Amino acid sequence: xxxxxxxxxxxxxxxxxxxxxxxxxxxxxxxxxxxxxxxxxxxxxxxxxxxxxxxxxxxxxxxxxxxxxxxxxxxxxxxxxxxxxxxxxxxxxxxxxxxxxxxxxxxxxxxxxxxxxxxxxxxxxxxxxxxxxxxxxxxxxxxxxxxxxxxxxx
Numbered sequence: 001x002x003x004x005x006x007x008x009x010x011x012x013x014x015x016x017x018x019x020x021x022x023x024x025x026x027x028x029x030x031x032x033x034x035x036x037x038x039x040x041x042x043x044x045x046x047x048x049x050x051x052x053x054x055x056x057x058x059x060x061x062x063x064x065x066x067x068x069x070x071x072x073x074x075x076x077x078x079x080x081x082x083x084x085x086x087x088x089x090x091x092x093x094x095x096x097x098x099x100x101x102x103x104x105x106x107x108x109x110x111x112x113x114x115x116x117x118x119x120x121x122x123x124x125x126x127x128x129x130x131x132x133x134x135x136x137x138x139x140x141x142x143x144x145x146x147x148x149x150x151x152x153x154x
Contacts, residue, residue, distance in 0.1 A: 002028055002029030002030050002031070003028075003029055006029050006031065010031055010032050010052070011029070011030055011031060011032065012025055012030040012031055012032025012033055012034065012051065012052070013025045013030055013032070013033060013034070014034040014035075014123075015034070015035070015036055016033045016034065016035050016042060016046075017035065017036075017037070017039070017042070018042065019041055019042060019045040021042075022042060022045040022046050022049055022051070023045070023049070025051065026049040026050075026051060030051065031050075031051050031052060032051060032052045032054070033046040033051050033052065033053050033054065034054045034055075034056075034075060034123070035053075035054070035055045035056055035075075036056040036075075036077055037055065037056050038055045038056065038057050038062040038065055038066045039055065040065060040066075040069040042055070043055055043066060043069035043070055043071050044069055044070060046070075047069075047070040052072045052073075053066075053069075053070060053071045053072050054071065054072060054073050054074070054075045054101065055071050055074065055075060056075045056076075056077035056103070057074050057075065057076065057077070058076070058077065058078075058081065058082060059090075060090055060093055060094075063090060063094060063098075067094075067095065067098065072099070073098065073099035073100065073101060073120070074094075074098065074099070074100045074101070075101050075103050075123060076090075076100055076101065076102050076103065076119075077103045077104050077123075078103070078104030078105055079102040079103055079104045079105035079106045079114070080104060080105030081105075083105075084102075084110070084113045084114050084116065084117035084119075085117065087100065087102065087114070087117045087118060087119060088117040088118060091117070091118045099120045099121070100118070100119060100120050101119065101120060101121040101122055101123055102114045102119045102121075102122050102123070103122065103123030103125070104123070104125070106119065106122040106123070106124070106127075107122075107124060107127030107145070107148075108127060108144055108145050108147075108148030108149070109148075111148055111149050111151075111152035111153075112151075112152040115152050115153060122149075124145055127141070127145060128141050128142060128145060129141070
């Protein structure tokens, strides 16, 4: 994907848990590392390789540790545990301009709430795809996700 679409899209890998995985993504032309946790070694390896780093965080301590290690932005994960109110509370202490994406509990049914709570973006997984779905199913869900997002940002 990185070779085919890397000029027009930010391609990388998610659920990256090790510095070895960061190296493998970099070797194939990926430019983005998303992790479910705040592992400073992974963040530093990511930045050293010249890639974007988006670690998963839940607490202000994790947020600041990730930013200190060089993270480009934060992945609030799992969003269902923190919720929009939790993001709003954490946002009050984050450095101005910090990009925060809600993942794991953000979707068409609650985009508006997350945006109101200052989410800059979203990671969409199960709202888009579940095992066994057909391409047509995913296409229909993708249209619904985009429509809901467009309506939420108005």
